[in-house]
Amino acid sequence: MNVAIYARVSTEWQAEHGYSIGTQIEACRKKAAEMGAFVVKEYIDDGYSGGFLERPALDSLRDAVQDGLYEAVIFHDADRMARKLIHQLILTEELEKAGCRPVFVLERFDNTPEGNMSYQMKGVFAEYERAKIRERTMRGKRAKLRAGKAICDSHIYGYDFDRGNSCYEINPAEAEVVRMIYRWYVEEMVGGCEYIAEKLNNMGIPSPSGNVSWCASSVRNLLHRPHYTGKYFANTQYHKKTGPKSYKRLPRPREEWIEMSCPQIIPAELHQKALSIKSKHRTYKVWQKNSYPALLQGVAVCGACGGSIRITGGGKRNARWYTCVNTPPRNGSKCAARLMDVVVTDALFWSVLEEICTSEETVTAYIGGRAGAECLPAIPEQNKRQKIVKRIEKIQTERTAVMSWFSQSLLSQSEATEKLASLKADESRLQNELAALENSPTSEVERLAPADICAVVRNCPASPEARRRVFLSVVEKVSVLRRDNNYGHKYLIDFDIVFK
Incomplete structure (x- = not known):
């Protein structure tokens, strides 16, 4: 008989109380030897x-x-x-459906109504014990x-x-640095957090992390800490477990906070002045359209590699540039297309149009001249097919997520079944649409009449907003390729336009 052994331990406390990995493995091996x-x-x-x-390890075991x-499979x-x-x-149902049975070292559960009841009662008590351990731990901490x-x-x-008394004691050297920082920031007002960090670095004072270099965020954290006033609050947050090894920090209600005390380094009034100054000096970057x-x-797309054209730049000079997305190394490729000033390029394009x-x-x-050339990919059927394929892939991802939520008891069995049935119906419908699209003959794309294109462009006002609206109404794609090596705005640009 081929068997596997599974062992798990989550905390040091469990290891100290007889649940160590070595203890479990040794007991499971002895059980396997007894079974032959x-x-x-x-x-x-x-x-x-x-x-x-x-x-x-459990995921690998389930796959095997x-x-x-x-x-x-032998469990301790x-x-x-x-x-x-x-x-x-x-897990028990998965094992039994695959022709495998769970075996436990400390307990034996027969495949009878009484054995199943005993097994389920054991699981209920295990869950109850876990909740009680957490409750006792939190009560002791409070x-x-x-x-x-x-x-x-x-x-x-x-x-x-002081670990013996579980309390804080003043470190004279570091406390003097704290007082000096508050004095610089509040009383002398020598500068902001960046300037103070630079002064501390020039003085060679070690940072809170033990490094030589201070940074502005370290100074901000010191100015924000209420501990230096002699009073602070504990039990203000709690950690919610969101995964096997991931947590999320959430705030507790104000009535659950616990006031604590420690030796005072600065007056409370000085700390409040520092917070007031810091709140006034706080700046936010406002993005303007x-x-x-x-x-x-x-x-627009790049005429050199076919990649999308994006806009970069901005800032105080308000200089913006068209550039290919593949100009920086991306996916192992690099495009040699040069930057193009947005305003100059738009003016050149509009004159060509x-x-x-x-x-x-x-x-x-112009349209007839492009008919024999290699055209840009602008086939609606291809775009529709790509959208359907992406939607099918998304449905498969959602199906995996639903199974994960169900395994974590975030969804009930009825909710999971309903969601999976809905996803299966959507996938079947999209598969039918994809098959019909692939079997249908390619139809001729209906284009705008040359007379309509000509009339709209000639009657367009000179404002950038109006030109943008006209451009989107008549142009489907445009390939842009800069051919010159000039500095400044003496551009030589090839435009390949596909009208709607």
Whole structure:
């Protein structure tokens, strides 16, 4: 009989109380020897919570079980498989459907109604125990905080942490630096956080992280800390687990905060003045829409490589440039196309467009001249097919997400079934549309009449906004290629226009 062994431990506390990886593996190997089974592989999740199904070793084990590699999987106990009953039932059902059975070292569950009840009750108590452990831990931390003792060392600059008494003590050298920073910032007003950081670096004072270099953010953090006034609040936030090893920090209600005390370094009034000054000096960058609309934006493509044309620049000089997206190295390729000033390029393009639209005959001649040339890809059927394929890929991603949410008990079975059925119907409809599109003959694309194009361009007002509206109404794609090597704005640009 080929079997696998799975072991898991999530905290040091569990390792100290007999749940270490080595202890579990040794007991599982002894169990395999009693069964006369051959251990093919051992799967270990070290440091992963049993409250989630997404664990690297467990995922590999589930894939191997689906491939029929094992006849049994040995666990030290049911809570090593999972802490939640719903997760235990999901894993047990997966194993049994694949012709594999779970085996536990500490318990034996017969395949009878009584055995199934005992197994499920074990899972309920495992989940209850996990909740009680967390509740007792949090209650102990809150009691310690209310007694005026810090839970851990937050490494606050200006203080040393006394682990024996769980409290902060003033570090004289660092405290003097804190007072000096507040004096510079509030009383002497020598400058902002950047200037103060530069002064500290010139004096050779080590930073809070122990490095020689100070930065502006370190000074801002010192000015914002209430600890230096002798009073601060603890238990202001909590961590919500969002994955096997990921957390999210969320604020607690104001009534749950716990007031703490520590030795005072600066007066509370000085700290309030620093916060007031810092709030007034705080600046935000306000992005303003450029008054000149770029004529070719979103429609132009590079004549050298076929990549999209984007706009770069701006800033105080308000100089903007057309550039190919592949001009910086991207996906291993680099385009040699040069930058083009937006205003100059738009003026050159509009003069070319006006020349083409001199009369209906010139528009017809231009379109006819392009008919034999290599045209830009502007086939609506191809665009529609690409959109359908992307939507199908998105549906497959959503299906995977739904299964992940269901495994984490974020969705009930009925909700997951309903969502999967909806996704399957959408995928079937899109597959039918894609098949019909591929089997349909290519139809001739209906284009604007040359007379209409000519009339719209010739009657366009001279404002950039009006030209942009006309451009979008008559032009489908335009290829732009700069051919000169001049400096300044003496451009030689080739425009290849595809009309709608």
